[in-house]
Amino acid sequence: MSVPGRMRDPEESRVSNRDEPFATLTSYVATYFNPETQPAAVDRLRSAVHRPIEDQHIDTRTFVEELRRVLSGDTELLSENALFDVTHYYDRTDEAFLKRVWGELFPEEPLPTRG
Numbered sequence: 001m002s003v004p005g006r007m008r009d010p011e012e013s014r015v016s017n018r019d020e021p022f023a024t025l026t027s028y029v030a031t032y033f034n035p036e037t038q039p040a041a042v043d044r045l046r047s048a049v050h051r052p053i054e055d056q057h058i059d060t061r062t063f064v065e066e067l068r069r070v071l072s073g074d075t076e077l078l079s080e081n082a083l084f085d086v087t088h089y090y091d092r093t094d095e096a097f098l099k100r101v102w103g104e105l106f107p108e109e110p111l112p113t114r115g
Contacts, residue, residue: 021077024059025066030086033101046105068112071098 020026031037032045048060070078075094083094091097102111
């Protein structure tokens with residue numbers, strides 16, 4: 001249950017429609033990278049994605065997997081404007097936006113590439 005003014009915890013499930021392609025990615029960027037997000041929220045997500053894999057919430061692991069997939073070029077099932085519609089990012093493209101997200105979460109790691 002969402003409480004107004006309460007910062008969401010990356011370890012709480014928030015994905016409403018798991019059947020949609022990239023539902024977890026879309027949900028996480030909507031929560032952590034929209035214009036109203038406080039910097040502390042991104043810090044919490046950064047901390048969550050750097051926990052040992054066995055200690056991460058399943059949605060956090062899925063978010064990172066989906067982010068890697070999209071950055072590696074697997075975007076066929078990602079709806080056009082899906083990311084912009086939920087974040088209203090200032091980057092010019094989904095790719096630029098997602099590269100920025102990766103850089104904020106994994107500043108020491110190279111971008112995923114096609115394998």
